[in-house]
Amino acid sequence: MISKVTSSTLIGIDAYLVEVETDISARGLPFFSTVGLPDMAVKESKDRVRAALKNTGFDFPLKQITVNLAPADIKKEGSAFDLPIAIGIIIAEGVIDQKRAEGYLLVGELSLNGKVKPIRGALSIAVTSWKKGLKGLILPAENAAEAAVVRGIPAYGVETLPQVVEFLNGNLSIQPTTTDIEKAMVENSFYQDDFSDVKGQEHVKRAIEVAAAGGHNILMIGPPGSGKTMLAKRLPTILPRMSFDEALETTKIHSVMGLLKDHQPLIATRPFRSPHHTISDAGMIGGGQIPKPGEVSLSHNGVLFLDELPEFRRNVLEVLRQPLEDGDVTISRAVTSITYPASFMLVAASNPCPCGFYGDIRHECSCTPSQIQKYRHRVSGPLLDRIDIHLEVPSVPYRELSDTAQSERSDNIRERVMKARETQIERFKKDRVYSNAQMRSKHLKRYCTLGPEAQRLLEIAMNKLGLSARAYTRVLKVSRTIADLVRRDEILPEDVSEAIQYRSLDRGQF
Numbered sequence: 001m002i003s004k005v006t007s008s009t010l011i012g013i014d015a016y017l018v019e020v021e022t023d024i025s026a027r028g029l030p031f032f033s034t035v036g037l038p039d040m041a042v043k044e045s046k047d048r049v050r051a052a053l054k055n056t057g058f059d060f061p062l063k064q065i066t067v068n069l070a071p072a073d074i075k076k077e078g079s080a081f082d083l084p085i086a087i088g089i090i091i092a093e094g095v096i097d098q099k100r101a102e103g104y105l106l107v108g109e110l111s112l113n114g115k116v117k118p119i120r121g122a123l124s125i126a127v128t129s130w131k132k133g134l135k136g137l138i139l140p141a142e143n144a145a146e147a148a149v150v151r152g153i154p155a156y157g158v159e160t161l162p163q164v165v166e167f168l169n170g171n172l173s174i175q176p177t178t179t180d181i182e183k184a185m186v187e188n189s190f191y192q193d194d195f196s197d198v199k200g201q202e203h204v205k206r207a208i209e210v211a212a213a214g215g216h217n218i219l220m221i222g223p224p225g226s227g228k229t230m231l232a233k234r235l236p237t238i239l240p241r242m243s244f245d246e247a248l249e250t251t252k253i254h255s256v257m258g259l260l261k262d263h264q265p266l267i268a269t270r271p272f273r274s275p276h277h278t279i280s281d282a283g284m285i286g287g288g289q290i291p292k293p294g295e296v297s298l299s300h301n302g303v304l305f306l307d308e309l310p311e312f313r314r315n316v317l318e319v320l321r322q323p324l325e326d327g328d329v330t331i332s333r334a335v336t337s338i339t340y341p342a343s344f345m346l347v348a349a350s351n352p353c354p355c356g357f358y359g360d361i362r363h364e365c366s367c368t369p370s371q372i373q374k375y376r377h378r379v380s381g382p383l384l385d386r387i388d389i390h391l392e393v394p395s396v397p398y399r400e401l402s403d404t405a406q407s408e409r410s411d412n413i414r415e416r417v418m419k420a421r422e423t424q425i426e427r428f429k430k431d432r433v434y435s436n437a438q439m440r441s442k443h444l445k446r447y448c449t450l451g452p453e454a455q456r457l458l459e460i461a462m463n464k465l466g467l468s469a470r471a472y473t474r475v476l477k478v479s480r481t482i483a484d485l486v487r488r489d490e491i492l493p494e495d496v497s498e499a500i501q502y503r504s505l506d507r508g509q510f
Contacts (some may be wrong), residue, residue, distance in 0.1 A: 036069030215435030
């Protein structure tokens with residue numbers, strides 16, 4: 001007898017339906033064969049299924065069993081096919097009527113005692129089930145809250161294999177799991193850090209506020225212990241709150257990688273990723289025989305922080321150029337080509353020299369000029385060209401560290417940032433541009449016109465301070481953001497002056 005059960009596999013961050021066909025024949029010697037491009041985890045499912053069936057009171061047929069995963073030209077991976085294969089065998093043996101399983105999508109890993117264990121990518125599977133018009137999703141109880149975020153597709157959480165059999169036979173009633181999306185968004189939107197924790201560095205906080213308001217990438221340069229990492233970790237707390245669509249897309253990426261916390265239905269805080277400088281290019285942008293998301297995709301809708309920027313390998317930094325420009329990353333392999341979203345803010349930190357104390361009034365620098373020059377040239381010009389704000393972060397004096405006065409909280413800063421972002425969204429609503437950092441030449445001509453005094457100031461900066469040509473457009477973009485923070489259409493000379501101060505590298509200060 002042949003049975004058919006609907007299941008799913010992941011390609012990238014999206015799920016695709018897979019038809020699990022099971023044929024059981026009494027002719028010939030017993031064997032168990034799985035076809036349809038299964039990976040090793042899928043091939044090993046036969047042993048888990050055999051033990052799970054025996055240990056839960058079902059007979060495992062000593063016959064020829066052939067399981068086909070259709071379509072056969074798509075690679076299948078993971079342990080989520082355990083449950084549909086087991087149910088397929090049970091249906092083929094006549095324990096469950098085939099019609100009772102129609103319309104349901106089944107996924108789940110089986111332990112040897114028949115317990116249904118959690119899987120990856122439940123949210124993506126739920127989205128696909130809803131789009132395909134299926135009547136229900138049967139999956140591990142641990143994943144049910146995550147899948148229930150998708151309204152319109154009932155998610156039935158199960159804990160054991162016998163529960164699934166009884167449910168499909170109509171002998172057991174299981175209520176679909178429900179998730180209060182509004183409540184989940186609120187409960188999962190709190191940050192542990194706050195800008196009020198930072199002592200001093202008021203000009204750095206101001207620059208980070210400008211970067212958040214315009215979506216600008218930022219590079220902080222300063223000696224060890226000046227607070228660069230502490231400031232970077234608090235940047236997500238002042239970014240606009242995530243919308244439901246952003247939370248859904250971010251959660252899908254983390255779900256595919258198995259990074260969701262227990263029973264966490266949604267990620268409602270901006271991601272903050274800080275990879276070590278020994279990371280490979282595949283780890284940064286994604287890779288593998290079947291490409292998986294990298295750090296740039298895990299940072300989607302959030303912040304990618306690169307501490308000790310010059311210590312990263314050159315080829316790793318160069319692969320950042322495409323996602324910084326396009327907001328996504330395409331990984332091509334012989335088998336497939338997958339595009340992952342990768343729209344993030346880049347925040348980088350660097351010492352001014354190898355020893356870290358060049359320009360520090362408290363410590364003497366021990367580096368030679370050639371060592372300093374070599375250190376700085378580890379980061380290419382094209383990458384620096386995509387960073388709008390270069391900022392000096394000096395050491396914090398004792399007087400400011402010991403100050404007991406309360407600094408401004410992240411919530412207050414975020415309100416100003418959100419108002420500036422609202423202005424930009426309204427300004428660019430016809431151009432599919434969402435922040436000032438994404439402006440192109442036509443937008444600069446239209447929205448960044450300068451008055452005579454502001455033009456003279458910028459001309460002096462170009463000639464006297466040695467600003468590069470690429471710094472010109474960066475200054476205009478940042479000036480536009482500074483004006484947006486006070487809801488002003490006109491860019492004033494003081495806006496241009498402040499933007500010029502955020503180009504430390506172009507001024508030759510370091």
